[in-house]
Amino acid sequence: MNRIIQKLQEPQKLLSIYFTAGYPELNDTVTIIKSLEDNGVDMIEIGLPFSDPLADGPTIQDSSTAALKNGMSSNLLFDQLTNIREIVKIPLIIMGYFNPILQFGVEDFCKKCQEVGIDGLIIPDLPADVYNEHYRHIFEKYGLINIFLITPQTSEERVKFIDGISNGFIYMVSSASVTGSQSGFGNEQEAYFKRIHNMQLKNPQIVGFGIKDKETFTQATQYAKGAIIGSAFIKNLTFNGVNSIELFTKQFKA
Amino acid sequence: MSYNVNEKGYYGEFGGAYIPEMLYPNIEELRQNYLKITAEPSFQEEFHALLKDYVGRPTPLYYAKRLSEKFNTKIYLKREDLNHTGAHKVNNTIGQILLAQRLGKTRIIAETGAGQHGVATATVCALMGIECVVYMGEVDIARQAPNVARMKMLGAKVVPATSGSKTLKDATNEAMRDWINNPVDTHYIVGSVVGPHPYPDMVARFQAVVSEEIKWQLREKEGRSNPDYVMACVGGGSNAAGAFYHYLDEKDVKLIAVEAAGKGVDTGESAATSILGKEGIIHGSKTLLMQTHDGQITEPYSISAGLDYPGVGPMHAHLFKTGRAEFIAITDDDAMTSGLELSQLEGIIPAIETSHALAVFNYKKFKPNDVIVINLSGRGDKDLDTYIKYFKL
Ligand SMILES: Cc1ncc(COP(=O)(O)O)c(C=O)c1O
Numbered sequence: 001m002n003r004i005i006q007k008l009q010e011p012q013k014l015l016s017i018y019f020t021a022g023y024p025e026l027n028d029t030v031t032i033i034k035s036l037e038d039n040g041v042d043m044i045e046i047g048l049p050f051s052d053p054l055a056d057g058p059t060i061q062d063s064s065t066a067a068l069k070n071g072m073s074s075n076l077l078f079d080q081l082t083n084i085r086e087i088v089k090i091p092l093i094i095m096g097y098f099n100p101i102l103q104f105g106v107e108d109f110c111k112k113c114q115e116v117g118i119d120g121l122i123i124p125d126l127p128a129d130v131y132n133e134h135y136r137h138i139f140e141k142y143g144l145i146n147i148f149l150i151t152p153q154t155s156e157e158r159v160k161f162i163d164g165i166s167n168g169f170i171y172m173v174s175s176a177s178v179t180g181s182q183s184g185f186g187n188e189q190e191a192y193f194k195r196i197h198n199m200q201l202k203n204p205q206i207v208g209f210g211i212k213d214k215e216t217f218t219q220a221t222q223y224a225k226g227a228i229i230g231s232a233f234i235k236n237l238t239f240n241g242v243n244s245i246e247l248f249t250k251q252f253k254a
Numbered sequence: 255m256s257y258n259v260n261e262k263g264y265y266g267e268f269g270g271a272y273i274p275e276m277l278y279p280n281i282e283e284l285r286q287n288y289l290k291i292t293a294e295p296s297f298q299e300e301f302h303a304l305l306k307d308y309v310g311r312p313t314p315l316y317y318a319k320r321l322s323e324k325f326n327t328k329i330y331l332k333r334e335d336l337n338h339t340g341a342h343k344v345n346n347t348i349g350q351i352l353l354a355q356r357l358g359k360t361r362i363i364a365e366t367g368a369g370q371h372g373v374a375t376a377t378v379c380a381l382m383g384i385e386c387v388v389y390m391g392e393v394d395i396a397r398q399a400p401n402v403a404r405m406k407m408l409g410a411k412v413v414p415a416t417s418g419s420k421t422l423k424d425a426t427n428e429a430m431r432d433w434i435n436n437p438v439d440t441h442y443i444v445g446s447v448v449g450p451h452p453y454p455d456m457v458a459r460f461q462a463v464v465s466e467e468i469k470w471q472l473r474e475k476e477g478r479s480n481p482d483y484v485m486a487c488v489g490g491g492s493n494a495a496g497a498f499y500h501y502l503d504e505k506d507v508k509l510i511a512v513e514a515a516g517k518g519v520d521t522g523e524s525a526a527t528s529i530l531g532k533e534g535i536i537h538g539s540k541t542l543l544m545q546t547h548d549g550q551i552t553e554p555y556s557i558s559a560g561l562d563y564p565g566v567g568p569m570h571a572h573l574f575k576t577g578r579a580e581f582i583a584i585t586d587d588d589a590m591t592s593g594l595e596l597s598q599l600e601g602i603i604p605a606i607e608t609s610h611a612l613a614v615f616n617y618k619k620f621k622p623n624d625v626i627v628i629n630l631s632g633r634g635d636k637d638l639d640t641y642i643k644y645f646k647l
Contacts, residue, residue: 055276097535
């Protein structure tokens with residue numbers, strides 16, 4: 001069974017962390033993944049850096065620019081991950097924009113993912129409709145779960161469509177914003193979290209964008225199955241380095 | 255073979271809407287409404303009245319006698335430089351502001367490279383009394399100071415794009431991020447035939463007035479509405495799309511698209527997207543773009559800030575792939591020389607973007623009886639600094 005599906009069956013609220021591969025240093029990838037698992041993180045999104053990350057705010061943009069400058073590439077990432085399944089058990093998801101995947105070859109990319117033990121993909125600029133029509137069979141052939149986003153603006157009809165073609169979890173973007181630009185959750189978010197919860201979708205939801213501390217994590221997971229922390233984790237890496245991961249993750253597990 | 259967009263937003267294999275889910279509602283709203291709204295008689299009436307009385311259309315189709323003599327062929331110039339704000343860009347911004355109003359939008363955002371589209375957007379926002387925010391790369395802000403000042407005078411807020419390479423592609427990213435953050439009240443006026451469907455088709459339709467006019471103007475002058483060639487420079491491709499639009503299916507009219515070779519196609523400092531680009535996704539569109547083999551978008555170079563976009567509109571990618579249009583790349587030096595030549599032969603100082611199209615006469619032989627229409631996309635006022643430095647005037 002796919003590790004994401006297995007993980008979603010565990011009782012706890014899931015803590016998921018995003019980081020950009022190749023940042024702060026080119027060869028930090030495995031160290032960061034291992035350290036996140038050792039510190040009780042449930043799932044990891046490995047960011048494949050892109051030159052033009054449309055859906056990201058300055059923190060993830062800057063980490064992507066730095067990672068590319070360090071020399072990160074699709075091939076190198078797969079090289080770094082070659083033996084990852086000998087040391088890490090939790091679900092691993094690659095999050096990246098579509099163009100680098102298209103240039104690698106969608107089928108080759110999926111095949112590589114399966115070989116190294118990646119469980120799923122999040123590709124923000126691959127629309128659900130295009131995926132469903134052109135790429136779904138390839139992802140399924142290699143046992144990969146593709147994860148779709150919904151936002152507060154997504155219509156009920158479209159949420160249902162996305163739920164219908166999803167087979168893992170739905171990535172619930174917390175508010176109308178790019179990554180990293182949120183200052184806490186208000187009534188609007190709570191109403192949205194509740195509204196989606198009440199739709200009784202077949203896929204659980206994991207909230208992302210704007211989760212930065214214990215408080216926002218708790219708010220986000222009141223109705224949802226888990227939450228994803230991205231920019232706040234990158235900022236912590238920038239200022240406190242790879243050795244600070246234990247301290248950073250502790251706050252969410254308390 | 256169709257050269258127009260299909261119902262799914264594709265030109266052949268190019269186009270589509272590769273956008274993050276956050277932009278889906280905005281794009282879907284546009285997609286469902288743009289044809290309906292622009293077909294309404296009240297829209298058409300207001301659009302054409304503004305083009306006539308505010309922009310100054312129709313722009314002349316001028317027979318360039320001395321230029322024609324020099325190259326021993328018949329050259330007509332479609333004078334888009336005489337539009338209000340000095341380029342073709344305003345045809346599109348007039349159309350989109352009217353559309354935005356009908357969609358109930360109260361805030362406008364735009365990207366700009368050279369500043370021409372930014373100025374054209376700031377202008378229509380002033381005209382309609384709507385808030386305007388223009389994203390412009392930090393590097394471009396420094397090299398296009400007069401246009402930055404114009405936008406400010408017109409009441410727009412100019413926001414520097416400080417990410418990536420700090421030029422047009424990054425300004426476009428910033429505008430898209432703004433739209434993600436402000437999905438309800440804001441309309442994004444994209445400045446060329448690029449971006450996710452329906453933008454390429456919508457912008458092409460607003461620019462199509464150019465070839466609509468060429469048809470009847472040429473009939474008056476030559477007794478036929480089809481020239482032998484239509485030629486235009488291509489950055490994103492909007493002025494070319496406008497000049498080609500009503501000729502796309504007229505097989506007797508040859509289309510020539512002129513790209514910026516920069517310092518030379520093979521120098522690593524070029525913006526000749528069709529030659530150097532590969533199929534991929536940029537700003538929500540599947541098209542040809544300049545990229546590394548790993549799929550990272552690269553920074554193009556041209557002396558002309560309006561042509562250094564790493565992609566090209568999906569219509570043009572299709573015209574290139576099918577061979578419907580011939581693509582020619584012209585260097586900085588050749589463009590500059592031809593800009594000076596037009597100034598001295600015809601008393602018209604062209605935008606450097608346009609100068610690229612004029613330089614084709616040095617490389618391609620035309621017959622004495624060939625009728626060639628060049629879209630003179632803009633005037634050179636904004637480029638005086640560059641001309642001064644280049645020719646040490
Ligand atoms: C005068 C002029 N011509 C051409 C262009 C290139 O754009 P497009 O290819 O969309 O016409 C620009 C862009 O700024 C411009 O200002």
